[in-house]
Amino acid sequence: MKAxxxxxxxxxxxxxxxxFAAGRTAKPVVxxxxxxxxxxxxxVMRRDHMKLLMHQREGTVRAGIRTRTHSLTGCVDxxxxxxxxxxxxxxxxxQSCHAYAGVTLDCFECHASKPRAQAAGAKP
Amino acid sequence: MSGNARRGFLGTAAAALAGVALAPGVRLxxxxxxxxxxxxxxxxxxxxxxxxxxxxxTGCSDCVTACNRENGLHDTGRPRTDAQWxxxxxxxxxxxxxxxxxxxxxQHCANPPCVDVCPTGASFKRADGIVLVDRxxxxxxxxxxMACPYxxxxxxxxxxxxxxxxxxxxxxxxxxxxxxxxxxxxxDGSTACADACATAGHGAIIxxxxxxxxxxxxxxxxxxxxxxxxxxxxxxPGVRYAGV
Numbered sequence: 283m284k285a286x287x288x289x290x291x292x293x294x295x296x297x298x299x300x301x302f303a304a305g306r307t308a309k310p311v312v313x314x315x316x317x318x319x320x321x322x323x324x325x326v327m328r329r330d331h332m333k334l335l336m337h338q339r340e341g342t343v344r345a346g347i348r349t350r351t352h353s354l355t356g357c358v359d360x361x362x363x364x365x366x367x368x369x370x371x372x373x374x375x376x377q378s379c380h381a382y383a384g385v386t387l388d389c390f391e392c393h394a395s396k397p398r399a400q401a402a403g404a405k406p
Numbered sequence: 407m408s409g410n411a412r413r414g415f416l417g418t419a420a421a422a423l424a425g426v427a428l429a430p431g432v433r434l435x436x437x438x439x440x441x442x443x444x445x446x447x448x449x450x451x452x453x454x455x456x457x458x459x460x461x462x463x464t465g466c467s468d469c470v471t472a473c474n475r476e477n478g479l480h481d482t483g484r485p486r487t488d489a490q491w492x493x494x495x496x497x498x499x500x501x502x503x504x505x506x507x508x509x510x511x512x513q514h515c516a517n518p519p520c521v522d523v524c525p526t527g528a529s530f531k532r533a534d535g536i537v538l539v540d541r542x543x544x545x546x547x548x549x550x551x552m553a554c555p556y557x558x559x560x561x562x563x564x565x566x567x568x569x570x571x572x573x574x575x576x577x578x579x580x581x582x583x584x585x586x587x588x589x590x591x592x593x594d595g596s597t598a599c600a601d602a603c604a605t606a607g608h609g610a611i612i613x614x615x616x617x618x619x620x621x622x623x624x625x626x627x628x629x630x631x632x633x634x635x636x637x638x639x640x641x642x643p644g645v646r647y648a649g650v
Binding site for chain 1: 577
């Protein structure tokens, strides 16, 4: 019985490995070019970044609160690709994940997708 | 506390107060106006401008150029539909033939009609008197464009690119002069148009806190006779004009 269990587990691992190798499941490209600590933990950012942004947005637009921690410009400054200088594009930090999840990414219709430093021609 | 001791204390307090009032540049208002990036705006300040038309030069459009540069407004070659936050107007009295020129932008009314008519609450007045459009809730109906007696609002007709990080703007929304709100929140204490006018040597646009009696704009308003454009509408604009 024990042997059968071990065999089954082995087969399961093998099948999973094959499926991964075949690349049947497309994965989003998540390139972290500037390693370090984000403003919140990865789990919180994955699930709740839109809530943080929404909260920040109300404070900034309506009450003039300009803290950088949860601001969209803060995201862009850190996560813009070194190659394209943007969070958009096929490998872009924002766009690749949103395309994968099938969620519209409207922010950058109006907001700049490139960091301030680059726009101003200063240091990256 | 005995009577004498109390009198002594009051005397010291009065001397201390007199010291605060007499020391140059030390004013309680300044402390009220200073704000950290995390603090919300309050009604203790009211931002506004005085435009001295006697100093405004006919043919000069430095304020318009500076505004476009600061806020990332680009000329598409289609002036009928381009957004325009500030424009120069030339005035001529037909009887006396006196001519003068003045910039006109959002007048940042205390009772703004654009806010009254907005069906979504996107057009709003900030606590410090700046009238803005929240593009997140603007549906582009353009009621505010029709309601504004100063023609200060523009509609963005085309897709935009290369916006400035501090000035997000996009197609389908209404926009207008923000009184360089990003600069004010940064603590610059000035607008692009006022800076450009000063650089050009005219100094026709004076920006500042209307509530602070010591501010440059308040002092100048005390000296010069000024008026609101369309004062009959009683909108109490934050932008005042001298010599019109």
